[in-house]
Amino acid sequence: MADMTHGLSGFSSRSIHAGYEPDSLYGPINTPIYASTTFAQDGLNELRGGFEYTRCGNPTIDALEKTVAALEGAQYGRAFSSGMAATDVILRILLRPGDHLILGHDAYGGTWRLIDQAFGQWGVEYTVVDTTDVAAVEAALRPNTKLIWLETPTNPALSITDIAAIAAIKQQAALVVDNTFASPYLQQPLALGADHVLHSATKYLGGHSDVVGGLVVTNCAEFDEQLLWFQGGVGPIPSPFDAYLTARGIKTLAVRMERHCDNAEAIAAHLEASDQVATVLYPGLESHPGHEVAKRQMKRFGGMISVRFRSEEAARVFCLNTRLICLAESLGGVESLVEHPATMTHQSATGSQLEVPRDLVRISIGIEDVEDLIADIDVALQAVAAAEAAAEASVDA
Numbered sequence: 001m002a003d004m005t006h007g008l009s010g011f012s013s014r015s016i017h018a019g020y021e022p023d024s025l026y027g028p029i030n031t032p033i034y035a036s037t038t039f040a041q042d043g044l045n046e047l048r049g050g051f052e053y054t055r056c057g058n059p060t061i062d063a064l065e066k067t068v069a070a071l072e073g074a075q076y077g078r079a080f081s082s083g084m085a086a087t088d089v090i091l092r093i094l095l096r097p098g099d100h101l102i103l104g105h106d107a108y109g110g111t112w113r114l115i116d117q118a119f120g121q122w123g124v125e126y127t128v129v130d131t132t133d134v135a136a137v138e139a140a141l142r143p144n145t146k147l148i149w150l151e152t153p154t155n156p157a158l159s160i161t162d163i164a165a166i167a168a169i170k171q172q173a174a175l176v177v178d179n180t181f182a183s184p185y186l187q188q189p190l191a192l193g194a195d196h197v198l199h200s201a202t203k204y205l206g207g208h209s210d211v212v213g214g215l216v217v218t219n220c221a222e223f224d225e226q227l228l229w230f231q232g233g234v235g236p237i238p239s240p241f242d243a244y245l246t247a248r249g250i251k252t253l254a255v256r257m258e259r260h261c262d263n264a265e266a267i268a269a270h271l272e273a274s275d276q277v278a279t280v281l282y283p284g285l286e287s288h289p290g291h292e293v294a295k296r297q298m299k300r301f302g303g304m305i306s307v308r309f310r311s312e313e314a315a316r317v318f319c320l321n322t323r324l325i326c327l328a329e330s331l332g333g334v335e336s337l338v339e340h341p342a343t344m345t346h347q348s349a350t351g352s353q354l355e356v357p358r359d360l361v362r363i364s365i366g367i368e369d370v371e372d373l374i375a376d377i378d379v380a381l382q383a384v385a386a387a388e389a390a391a392e393a394s395v396d397a
Contacts, residue, residue: 011071011185012254019066019247031063033244056232060240064247065215068205071184071250072197074217076224078231079243083180083200084110085236086214090198091115093226094147094174097123101147102140102173104131105353106157109346111149111178112354128353131161132290138169145171150194151178152187153294156306156341156362158281160290163297167193180204180332185257186299190219201238203332204303207249207256213238256334259367260303266370267363267377268305276314276384278359281306303365304331312358313391314384315340319361321383324368324376331364336373338363 008014020031036058039051051057061079069077080086091114095101103115105128115126127140131150148170152161158181167175176196177189183204189197199205201213218224231237238246261284268282280287283294284301294301309315318338319327325336329345339345342358349355365373 008070014070015067015253016251018070020063031060031244031247033240034059035240054240055235055237058237058240058243060247061238061243064238064243064250067247067250068184068199068201068215069217071253072179072217073188073190074197075219076221076227077215077217078224078227079201079238079246080214080216080231081236081238081242082212083198083202083214084114086198086200086216087111087178088114088118089227089230089234089236090176090196090216091119091124091147092230093223094176095119095124096146098125098144099146100125100127100142100144101149102127102129102131102137102145103149104151104154104159104161105129106154106159106356107149107151107354108155108178109341109349109354109356111151112352113348115149116352130159131166132159132293134162134165134169137166141169141171141173145173148173148175149178150175151181152297153181153283153290153302153304155181156304156346156356156360158283158288158290158302158304158306160283160288160294162293163189163192163194181302181304182298183253183257183302183332185254186261186302187297190217192297195220196223201246202330204253204257204260205250205332206246207253207333208245209330209333209335211242211245211249213242213246256367257300257303260365261300263367263370263373264303264305264365265301267365267373270374270377271305271307274381276309276381276388277307278310279308281308281360305363305365307361307363308357309359309361309384310388312342314388315359315361317384317387318380321380322376323379324372325363325380331362333364334367336364336366336368 065077129140174195177194178198180200196218199215272280282305319340325338328337341356346356
């Protein structure tokens with residue numbers, strides 16, 4: 001399948017055209033869904049177009065992989081059935097029993113759970129570190145450290161780590177960056193020194209809350225060969241239809257991310273002015289401790305906001321009183337979502353070093369009209385104020 005990456009300098013042009021060119025038979029503008037498990041061969045092991053069996057390669061999946069690689073400035077890309085499947089494959093390639101890895105102190109709970117419960121039983125050691133502190137990361141390095149796992153921005157605290165600074169001190173360890181929250185539009189980790197980049201394609205890449213998937217990109221040919229082996233040897237691949245949905249979502253990634261950022265910046269400022277909010281965690285605010293680093297390594301500041309209230313009860317009341325913003329897990333879709341990580345997405349981290357504050361609420365800001373979103377947030381903030389006033393009256397009584 002033709003690759004139109006070369007000659008396309010603009011991000012939107014690459015998101016629409018890289019990885020696929022209309023074929024000479026019918027000329028379909030969109031990548032066809034090759035819903036075939038197997039492909040006819042021209043002779044014994046003579047593959048027509050390079051495809052034999054979808055677990056080992058499929059034209060629809062191949063086009064998606066090329067597109068994401070082009071967006072990340074990578075030579076290679078591989079698609080998987082979910083972000084967690086991609087995470088598992090990366091860990092299995094880079095780690096062996098007795099190896100050590102460094103993990104951020106507010107990483108995604110599912111990532112921590114996989115490392116702790118599955119790879120811990122396999123004999124892999126890990127150290128939890130505040131990766132925004134470069135000196136602390138360097139101090140945590142050991143002779144057997146094979147991997148530094150970064151999220152930036154993190155999920156859900158939205159901490160910002162200086163990717164280039166970590167790349168400069170990583171020594172023999174591979175540096176993997178989970179770029180899900182930023183998307184390729186806002187951040188390019190490979191250009192900053194990362195070795196490999198991960199995406200949960202379920203989030204901003206797909207962008208419409210209708211597909212689950214994962215992507216890994218790299219400039220290392222040997223690592224890519226190992227990813228390819230796991231695709232065919234283990235089979236954690238997306239279906240052709242899921243690959244098609246993800247590729248279709250990517251075509252509008254740039255325009256969606258601009259609207260996500262516009263809305264998030266306005267809402268973060270609005271929340272920061274509220275008397276009901278203790279702290280707003282958004283890299284675009286000058287009050288955010290990672291603001292200057294985010295300005296250097298991100299195009300804009302993203303569509304995710306986390307808010308800390310004065311109590312867990314206030315956080316719960318807020319989550320239960322939005323209407324337009326739906327109470328649901330996941331993020332990165334066109335619709336706005338709110339959740340309470342401590343009891344939802346990050347519940348597995350309870351009692352661990354990665355435990356999420358119970359007064360924290362995570363909001364995925366969608367692309368609705370910002371006035372409607374702010375009005376909805378104000379209703380929930382009023383409910384928080386009423387609940388706090390009732391609690392104070394009860395104490396006084």
